[in-house]
Amino acid sequence: MAPPSDHVKISCDASFCLNPLSVSAAAILRDSEGRIIGGHASLVNARSVEVAEALSIRMGLETAVKAGLHHIIVESDNFNLINRIVSKVQSFWETVALEEDILDLSSSFSSCSFVYIPRCCNQVADWVAKNFRSSACPRDWPTSVPPGLRNLL
Known part of the structure; x- marks a missing residue:
């Protein structure tokens, strides 16, 4: 679902592989037309899915701050993480510092909401x-959308 016309939606996710340990985080910024207007992905140092997912949200917020955005909606398919951020109750020791960073960054915007979405919608x-x-996504994916990603938009 597209955000209102004055908002940007930030879709966040992480990919975690245990053997060998390989973790990435991604945040995609899209306008009310569904167009990619920015984003960031990187390999991250995380030993759990929870940490990787929190890193993806923090990355999305940092990208939005740098872009000078004012009204954002952050989406993630990690129900527990979104629930902790929304309730402002940091109860999971591995992500407490990241969740505090996320809440601090969220105050940089005129409006910022966090929404859980099912995995099929992310x-x-x-x-x-x-x-x-897996190194199959080109580094310039936000500006030169690869065909596999284009098919999902």
Whole structure:
């Protein structure tokens, strides 16, 4: 679902592979027309899915701050993480510091909301995270959208 016309949606996800340990985080910024207007993906140092997912949200917020955005909606398919951020109750020791960073960064915007979405609705962020982890996603994906990603938009 597209955000209101004055908002940007940030879809966040992480890709985690245990053997060998390989983790990536991705955040995709899209306008009310569904167009990619920015984003970031990177390999991250995380020993759990929870940490990787929190890193993807923090990365998305940092990207939005740098872009000078004012109204954002952050989406993730990690129900527990979104629930902790929304309730402002950091109860999971591995992600406490990241969640505090996320809440601090969220105050940089005129409006910022966090929304849980089912995994099936987070295919764009999932595609970028998985393909970036496996080196199948080009580094310039936000400006030159690869065909596999284009098919999901």
